[in-house]
Amino acid sequence: MRILAILATILLLSGSVSAECREKACMNNESKFQEDGGKWHTFYYNDVFNIGTNWYIIFDYPSGKTNGTITFEFSSGSTKVHTYDSFKETDSISFSGSTFSEERFNLELYINITGPEGSDGKFILIIDVNKPPAEDIFYLWGGMTIFWASIGAYVLYISSKFTQLRDK
Incomplete structure (x- = not known):
């Protein structure tokens, strides 16, 4: 009887546990971008931003890239700036689950890559903001x-x- 009670408790509580994956394999979209100098950047992301959970973008950039930034700006105004780390080739940035409060479809995320001499290029990712049902x-x-x-x-x-x- 005691084992049955423990098993029932585990099953009830395990349904509310969720893990946020920050690996490239978990991302369902990949976008490649070639900057003006011919160097490639690859961005991995999910095309659905669920309100209440963090949303990650993982990106690969050319090795040895220094003195530059990648700016991520939603059309609604939320902005993050990433400064290159010359010791890394892969990095990530996240937006909080409270960034949005309502559903939006075809939301534009502007990505601007800048170097020491100014803009190296820019492009747009399109995502959807989803409001999941209450747990x-x-x-x-x-x-x-x-x-x-x-x-x-x-x-x-x-x-x-x-x-x-x-x-x-």
């Missing part, structure tokens, strides 16, 4: 089921008491 709906249904079952049991109890009183 607490499971608990709401459970609570409402118990509530209505309790009211039904009370009605049956009162009905049986009235029947007993009528019979006397």
Whole structure:
């Protein structure tokens, strides 16, 4: 019986656990960009930004790239700036799950790559912002089921008491 209770608890709690993947293999889109100097940048991202979870962009850039930045700016105004690290060829940036509060489709993310002499190029990624259903709906249904079952049991109890009183 004790093992059954532990197993039931694990199954109930495991449904609410989620992990955010920050690996290239987890990203469903890849976009390659060749800057004016002929060097390639590769951006890995998910095309759906779920409100409430962090959204990551992983990018590869040419080795030895220094004195430059990559600017990520949504058309709604949220901006992040990444400065190149000459010791890395892959890096990432994330936007908080609270960046958006409502669904938006075909939202533009402007990416501007700059070097020491100015802009090396820019391009646009199109993503969708999704508002997932509330996870607490499971608990709401459970609570409402118990509530209505309790009211039904009370009605049956009162009905049986009235029947007993009528019979006397």
